[in-house]
Every structure is written in C-alpha cells, then in structure tokens.
Amino acid sequence: MPGFGAWTWVFYIFLYLPLVILVVFSFNAGRSATVWSGFSLDWYARAFGNESIQRATVNSLIVAFSAMTAATVLALLAALALMRGRRFRGGTVFRVTLLAPLMIPEIVTAVATLTFFSALGMQLGLFNVFIAHTVFCIPFAYLPIAARLSNLDESLECAARDLYAGAWRAFRRVTLPLAMPGIAAGAMLAFIISLDDFVITLMVADAGSTTLPVYIFGMVRMGTSPEINAVSTALLAVTTVIIVFHYYLSNSAKNRP
Amino acid sequence: MIELQDISKSFGADVVALKHVSFTVAENEFFTLLGPSGCGKTTLLRIIAGFEFTDSGDVLLDGGDIAQLPPEKRPVNTVFQNYALFPHMNVLQNVAFGMEMRGIERVEAADSARRMLSQVMLDDFAERFPAQLSGGQQQRVALARALINRPRVLLLDEPLSALDFKLRKTMRIELKRLQRDTGITFIFVTHDQEEALALSDRIAVMRDGEVRQIGAPMDVYEKPADRFVADFIGETNFLAGRVEAGGGDGTGDGAGDSTGGDSSRVNSLRVTLGDGSTVTARSQNANAADLRGAVTLAIRPERVALSAAATPGGVAGAIDEVVYQGNTTRYQITLQSGDRIAALETNAAAATAQFAAGDRVGARFEPQSLWVLQE
Numbered sequence: 009m010p011g012f013g014a015w016t017w018v019f020y021i022f023l024y025l026p027l028v029i030l031v032v033f034s035f036n037a038g039r040s041a042t043v044w045s046g047f048s049l050d051w052y053a054r055a056f057g058n059e060s061i062q063r064a065t066v067n068s069l070i071v072a073f074s075a076m077t078a079a080t081v082l083a084l085l086a087a088l089a090l091m092r093g094r095r096f097r098g099g100t101v102f103r104v105t106l107l108a109p110l111m112i113p114e115i116v117t118a119v120a121t122l123t124f125f126s127a128l129g130m131q132l133g134l135f136n137v138f139i140a141h142t143v144f145c146i147p148f149a150y151l152p153i154a155a156r157l158s159n160l161d162e163s164l165e166c167a168a169r170d171l172y173a174g175a176w177r178a179f180r181r182v183t184l185p186l187a188m189p190g191i192a193a194g195a196m197l198a199f200i201i202s203l204d205d206f207v208i209t210l211m212v213a214d215a216g217s218t219t220l221p222v223y224i225f226g227m228v229r230m231g232t233s234p235e236i237n238a239v240s241t242a243l244l245a246v247t248t249v250i251i252v253f254h255y256y257l258s259n260s261a262k263n264r265p
Numbered sequence: 266m267i268e269l270q271d272i273s274k275s276f277g278a279d280v281v282a283l284k285h286v287s288f289t290v291a292e293n294e295f296f297t298l299l300g301p302s303g304c305g306k307t308t309l310l311r312i313i314a315g316f317e318f319t320d321s322g323d324v325l326l327d328g329g330d331i332a333q334l335p336p337e338k339r340p341v342n343t344v345f346q347n348y349a350l351f352p353h354m355n356v357l358q359n360v361a362f363g364m365e366m367r368g369i370e371r372v373e374a375a376d377s378a379r380r381m382l383s384q385v386m387l388d389d390f391a392e393r394f395p396a397q398l399s400g401g402q403q404q405r406v407a408l409a410r411a412l413i414n415r416p417r418v419l420l421l422d423e424p425l426s427a428l429d430f431k432l433r434k435t436m437r438i439e440l441k442r443l444q445r446d447t448g449i450t451f452i453f454v455t456h457d458q459e460e461a462l463a464l465s466d467r468i469a470v471m472r473d474g475e476v477r478q479i480g481a482p483m484d485v486y487e488k489p490a491d492r493f494v495a496d497f498i499g500e501t502n503f504l505a506g507r508v509e510a511g512g513g514d515g516t517g518d519g520a521g522d523s524t525g526g527d528s529s530r531v532n533s534l535r536v537t538l539g540d541g542s543t544v545t546a547r548s549q550n551a552n553a554a555d556l557r558g559a560v561t562l563a564i565r566p567e568r569v570a571l572s573a574a575a576t577p578g579g580v581a582g583a584i585d586e587v588v589y590q591g592n593t594t595r596y597q598i599t600l601q602s603g604d605r606i607a608a609l610e611t612n613a614a615a616a617t618a619q620f621a622a623g624d625r626v627g628a629r630f631e632p633q634s635l636w637v638l639q640e
Contacts, residue, residue, distance in 0.1 A: 166316055167349035169336040171363035171410070178337075181362075185353050 027244070034237035041232050051238040061239060064223035067134060068203055071219060075141035076149075076199040082142070083149035083194055084187075091157040092165075092183075107147050117144065118211040125212065134217040137209060141202045148201050149194035156190025157183075189257050196254040200247055266292045266450060267313070267418055272322035274308060274474075282308040284474045286322070290418070290452060295444050297453045299461040300471035301497070306454045309471075310420050313452065314343045326417060337366070342411035343420040347427065348403045350395035356382065356406050357391040363414040381413040385443075401432045405439075412447055421453045425460060437463055458498045462486065470494050486565075488549055492638050495563045502569070502606035504562040506536040506546075508637075534637055536562060539602030542580050544630055548637040561638045568634035569608035571596065571620060572627045579627020582606075584620050596620065598628060 034052070038045035055061055090103055109117065121140050130136060164186065168178035206221040213222060220243060227236050267290045274283040283305045290296045298306040311317040313324060315336035324332040331339055342363070351359050357378050364374035382388055385405040395403055404424060411419055424440075425433045441464055444451050455461055461468050462482040469479045470493075478490035489495035492503065534556065536546045546562050572579055582600040596608045608628065610619070620626060 161347065161349060163345050163347060163349040164351060166314075166336070167343070167345060167351070168362070168366075169316075170314060170341075170343045171414070172337045172366035173362075174335075174337050177366065182351055 030237050031241050031244070033234055034241040036234050036237075039234065041234060041237065051234040052242075055235050055238040055242075058235070060218075060223060061220070064218050064220045067137075067217055068220040070134060071137050071141055071209075072199050072202040074138050075145050075202040076195050078138075078142040079145035079149045079198045079202075080153075080191060080195040083146050083153055083198075084191060086146070087150055087154040087157050088183075091154055092162070106150060109144050110147050114144075114207045118208040121208060122211040131214070133214055137213050137217055137219070140208050140212045141205060144205070144208060145198035145201050149198040152193040152197065153187065153190045156187050156193075160186055193254050193257045196250050196257070200250050200254075203243070204247065266290060266327060267452075268323075268325040269309075269313075270323045270325065272309070272312065272324070273320050274305075274312065274317065275320060282474055283312075283319075286471075286474070286476055288469055288476060288479055290450060293448050293450055295441070295451045295453065295464055295466045297455060297461045297465040297468045298471060299455055299458060299468050299498075301456055304471040305474040306456075306471050307422060310343070310422055310452065310454050313418065314341055314420055315339050340414075340417040341420060342414050342416040342418075343422065344404075344407045344411050344424045346422045346424065348395075348407040348424075350403055350406055350410070352395055354394075355391065356387065356393050356395070356398070359395065359406055360410045360413055363410065367414070377413055378409075381409045384412075384446075385409045385439075400428050401436065404428065404436060408440075408443065412443065412449065415447070416449060418450045418452055421451060423455055424453075425455070426457070433460075440464060462498070470497065472497075487634070489563065489636065489638070490549065492561060492563070495636070495638060500566055500607065501563045502566060502604075503638075504538060504564070504600075504602070504604045504606070506538050506544075506560050506562050506637075507558060508534055508536055508556050508560055533632070536560060536637065538580060538600070539604065540581070540600070542602070544580065544635060545632040546630075546635040546637045547632065550637070556637070563636045563638050564606075564630050564634055566595070566607040566609040567593075567611070568631045569598075569606060570629045570631065571598075571608055571610065572629065574625035574627055579629045582626055582628050584622050584624045584626055587620065587622055594619075598626065600628065 033041050033044070035047050035049065036044055037048035037050065086102075086106060090099060090106075121143075125131075125136055160183070164182050165178050168182040169175070173181060204221060205219075206225065209219050210222050210225070213219060218226075220239070224236060224239055224243075227233070227239075269289075270287050272283050272286045273281075275281045286305070286309060298309060300306050308317060312319055312332075315331075315334060315338075319332055322332070323330050326340070331341075351362065354362070357375060360378040360381055361371075361374040364377060365371065369377075379388075379391060382391055385408055387402060387405055387409065390398065390402060390406075395406065398406065404427075407424070421440075425436050428436060437460065440451075440453075453461075453464065462485075465482055467479060467481055468485050470477045470485060470490075472493050478485055478494045480488070485494065486498055489498065489501070495501040495503075532548050532550070534546050534548055535543050537543050544562070548556065550556065574581065580600055580602070582598045584596050584598055585605075586597040588595040588597075592612055594610050594612060596610070597605065598608060599605050606628070
C-alpha cells in the first residue's frame, strides 16, 4: 500500500535518531548537548573517572551477574518440571503464574516489593536488589529455555537411559548440552533485563546500592551533560553486543535439530 | 528367555493399552509384534525397555523379574522409530555411548565402536554428525549403537517405517543378517504385515491391547485364528455359511479332501453356503464337531481355483471384473450365494486371459485352505 513506506521512515527516525544524537554528542568537545564543537573523548574519561559512576557500574554488574545466574538456574528447573516431567495437578496454573510478571505493571511490582521488604524489615542493601531482580528475571530466562526444551525430542533422553545412563547422566550428557543454546539465550536476556532495570531498582535500592540506570536518572535531574551521554552510550554498547549474541544463539538454536 | 506374564496397562481412567498379555520369546528368536496403530504393541515394547511400568503382571528375563528396574539397569537396548541419535555427538561418540556409560574406558569403547561400525558398513562415517547422514545410514548407526552392547534382547520400534520403499527392502535383509550374525534375540514392532512375514521366526498379532494369535509366519497366514487375523495379514475372502447337524465328522468327506496328518486339532466340517451348495472346510476349534449354525468361512484369493461353469464340485458364480497384473491376474467374482470374492491366478506360462467379465465360472476352494473362523 502506498504511504506506508513513509510511515516506516517516521517510525525509524523517532526510534533511532535520538539514540544517534545521544551517541554523537557523547563525543562532543564542548559542554552543549545540541551544538557540535569538535571530537573528543573527554567526557568518557570524566565519566569513567567519576567514583560514583564507578560504584554504580560495579553494583549494576554484581546484581546483573548474580540475578542472571540465579534466575537462569531457577528458570531451567521450572522448564524441566513443566516441559519434561510427568504432568502434575496445577501445571497450567503454575505456567501462567510463572509468566504473569511479564504483564503486571512494573510500578505495581516495585511498590509491592518495597512494601514487602520493609514489612519484613529486610535491609540488606544490594542483596535486596539481587532478590528483586532475580524474581522478575525468571520469566525472561524461562521463555527461551522452555522453547528449546519443547523442541527437543524426548526419545533422546529415553535413548540415553536405554544406553545405561542414569537419570542424572542422561541429563548431563544429552539434555543439558542440547538445551544449552536456550539456556544461554535465557541467561543473556535475564542479564540485560537486570542491567537496564530502573523502576523496581529505584524503589528497592538504598543509597549505597544505586545501580547505573538509577544513577543516570539522578544525573539527568541535575541537568543534561555529555557525561551522561557517554555513560549511556557505554551501557547501550554493552546491551547491543549482548542482543547480537542472543540473536545469533537463538537462530542457531532454531536451525539445529 | 524373556517371558511376559499377564501384563495389563491403562493410561488414565479409560484408555486400556494392554489386557492380560502373555508370551515367551526364545533365545535367538526374531519375534514380531504385529498390529494396527493403537493396538498396544509399542506400549508393550516400552514396558520391556523400562520406559513404562505395568499395572499388573511380570516381565521375566532369564527367570528374574525386571518389571521394576529402570531402563539403565536392564540388559535390553532399543532402536527407536526416529532413531533418536544424539545430534550433538558424532557417529563414533553415539555408538560408543552405551559402553562409556557402562564404565568401559574411552579408548576401548572407541575401538569397539569402530569395529561395530564396520559391521554395519559405516567405516568412513565415524566423524560425521547424524544430521549429515541419510535415513538409511542413520538407521544403521542406531542399530550399531544398540548392538554394540550385546544386549540380551534388542527391541526395534518400527525401525523401517521412515525409509523409502527400496531402502526398506534392503534394510530388511540386513536386519535379518545382523540378527543371525549376532545371535541376539530381536523383538520387532511393526504394522506392516509383509515385513512381519518376511523377517520373523514367530509373529504375535495384536489388536486392542490383546494378543489374537501367536505363530510362525506360515501358521499365521495359513491358519488364521480369527477374522481379524485373517483380514489383517494378507488378503482374505469371507463367505457366510451354515453348519447343519452332523456337519462335523472329524475326518471330512467328499471333494477329494485329505485332512492329512498335519494336526490332530484340525477338524473337517461340511458347510452349506447361501445358495445351498456345500463345501468342505476346516476348523482349528477342538470342539468343531459340535459346531452348529452360522459360521464365517475364509479363503485366500490365490487358493480359489476357477474353471468353466459346468465343472462339477465348483460353486457357481459370474466374473465381474478382470485385472491383469503382469505376474498374476485378479478376478472379482459374485457367487450365486451372493458372496463377492476375489481370485488370484498365477500367470506361470505365457497365456491370454482365461476368462472375461460376464463369464459364468465354477469356483473351487481347496479344502486345506478353507477355514471356519471363530468370531
């Protein structure tokens, strides 16, 4: 249909032009975020030298790695139980409730989590953030793992058992390696989701456990500066690399038997 | 050697998969479970392999009950319908997997795997991955992967069904050769009666979770126990008849019948057809002499002899259709009794068709091959 081509361009411009501007002006020599005055890496140097940014980055990475690991392990166990084990009563309810957090408004989860933690009197700093992140990362890790497992021929595990492998060794030698692309994809998704999370972290994190997105938000409130552009560009770069990996993995997962 | 005693199995409340199945398979036997899909043959195989557990009944292997053992504890291996080769391992790793799991050293397992691969003529494929093999090659890898463990019993779940027609015929011969060479007991599941007849020492014909007949291929074909077996294996004509009082005389008479000395359990009967003509038929029923009333007769198309209408001893009928098939000619006939039957004549010598559509003929049924079926 005529006209749609133009709309597509409008869509892409609104989506990507701001990002392009953000990235370009992170290399600006001057202080302005709108007037170009020459190329420089000064803002990167300043951003990486900023101790608060360093602390926030370390916090983000600690939370993202640990939440990714915990969420992926739990998601794998859930996927094995739901996709592989004998059907059990309430299996469908379990599946639906497992994925519901994807649809629940994040602000609601955030407020609920905050209230819950303070009701318990739990003030463990970064550990609180880790728990909150693990919980909302589970459905993201679960989806690719479950998709991969449902495409795996169950008779492969039977064959391994038939060939004298006990249940554990059949899992380790056959099911696990074959599920690996799904597991890796799920882990990467969980990592990104955790790394980029803002709303829940803002609520749950106390002063000492600020993550990068929350810190960036704080900086923006004091006015924009190319330093913010530099940090944001770095975060964008990390995310992009992981997305590309994730895409590559889920593609190869589809193409393998 | 392997003995199934009164096996029953249901799935859920209303799906009965197996009803009181019992049989014994001998050492070094090629035993086939034959039946239409849903007859319970695959469930039976999975019970022997250990993937399913019975509701009741025992599975004895060399006298010991294995019904409660997990699959990895049973000296039994399976060739799966879709082969179930491990896609992330190469052919050699696939074949060596069982030995490795039994704790045999890697080097030794690899050596045995190579020897096994040459036995199935796949020497040059050791480093390939399953996805790089043709269907026939995958099939042979699956066989090698199971046989290398020298199981007491090899279970084969419709292993030829995924292959094309020509390859299926070649693999049949190879299966039979492997079974002879290895001396391993095979339990083979198929819905293909031709495959079952060609390969088996004995066949168990199954339907709706029950074994309807067990016997050598010739027995199952020549002496079908019931209408289902007669119909499922090969092609069979069915005729309605009546046994009058005194029809059974234990020896048979008339029509040049000779009951021969093949079995004392086989009885001859005089059966009256719908048009009043009588034929001599046989029954496996020990009490056939007491049989009265309506019965069904079965005869194979190739056992029907056609002659010109006037010949005495024949049942009168007319030819509806003639189909020339090269080595055979097939006639569709409506008998005077109203029964419609097929007759198959072998074209052993060069000849023109003997009969044409519309011809009146006499159909003679070889008494050895005309069976009174138990319903």
